[in-house]
Amino acid sequence: EAGVTQFPSHSVIEKGQTVTLRCDPISGHDNLYWYRRVMGKEIKFLLHFVKESKQDESGMPNNRFLAERTGGTYSTLKVQPAELEDSGVYFCASSQDLGGARGNTIYFGEGSWLTVV
Amino acid sequence: EDQVTQSPEALRLQEGESSSLNCSYTVSGLRGLFWYRQDPGKGPEFLFTLYSAGEEKEKERLKATLTKKESFLHITAPKPEDSATYLCAVQAPVNTDKLIFGTGTRLQVFP
Numbered sequence: 001e002a003g004v005t006q007f008p009s010h011s012v013i014e015k016g017q018t019v020t021l022r023c024d025p026i027s028g029h030d031n032l033y034w035y036r037r038v039m040g041k042e043i044k045f046l047l048h049f050v051k052e053s054k055q056d057e058s059g060m061p062n063n064r065f066l067a068e069r070t071g072g073t074y075s076t077l078k079v080q081p082a083e084l085e086d087s088g089v090y091f092c093a094s095s096q097d098l099g100g101a102r103g104n105t106i107y108f109g110e111g112s113w114l115t116v117v
Numbered sequence: 118e119d120q121v122t123q124s125p126e127a128l129r130l131q132e133g134e135s136s137s138l139n140c141s142y143t144v145s146g147l148r149g150l151f152w153y154r155q156d157p158g159k160g161p162e163f164l165f166t167l168y169s170a171g172e173e174k175e176k177e178r179l180k181a182t183l184t185k186k187e188s189f190l191h192i193t194a195p196k197p198e199d200s201a202t203y204l205c206a207v208q209a210p211v212n213t214d215k216l217i218f219g220t221g222t223r224l225q226v227f228p
Contacts, residue, residue: 004160031214033214033215035216041220042121042218042219042220042221043161043204043206043216043218044218045215045216045217048214048215056215058215059215091160091161095214102148102149102166102168103148103149103151103166103168103208103214104214105151105163105166106151106163106214106216107163108153108160108161108162108163109160110158110159110160111159111160
């Protein structure tokens with residue numbers, strides 16, 4: 001079974017340009033998440049989709065970031081315009097919704113490494 | 118504020134030298150504590166989930182334990198292929214599955 005896949009794996013763009021990252025979750029996973037790790041810091045939550053709806057976008061840093069999940073399948077994360085501080089690795093993750101009080105196991109992709117110069 | 122602290126930041130072990138990694142957490146109510154392994158240039162790879170104090174889980178040379186304030190990842194007789202960064206994360210009882218990560222412990226095992 002395919003895991004979470006992300007594209008591109010690496011991207012180098014100039015300040016002010018636009019970049020779009022794509023994520024394909026594990027088949028059948030309704031939950032999709034975006035996380036980010038900037039240099040020297042811990043991995044931090046950006047947002048959570050349940051199917052096509054945004055369940056929690058409390059971690060989105062500002063309105064230069066736009067996440068979509070049309071049709072409840074793959075997701076895109078667009079950064080426009082990119083700033084130097086946006087450099088880092090962007091992880092996508094997904095999980096099944098098993099219900100109940102226990103947390104769902106969350107599986108991560110390999111990440112999209114973004115460098116803004 | 119929910120918080121996760123991992124120690125040590127880095128650990129160097131001789132092959133076969135057992136040790137433990139610590140994850141201390143402060144959370145309003147724990148839904149789950151997760152351990153992940155991350156290799157350089159890769160994404161976090163799921164290892165364990167622990168849900169309540171006293172719970173233990175094992176996988177090969179790794180054993181994770183949980184108390185009300187911390188979790189330990191015990192590594193028994195490590196091998197060089199166990200070298201990686203080990204990440205701890207918690208889920209709090211809110212209406213999302215948001216994970217709060219620690220900064221990780223970078224483990225190096227030498228032959």
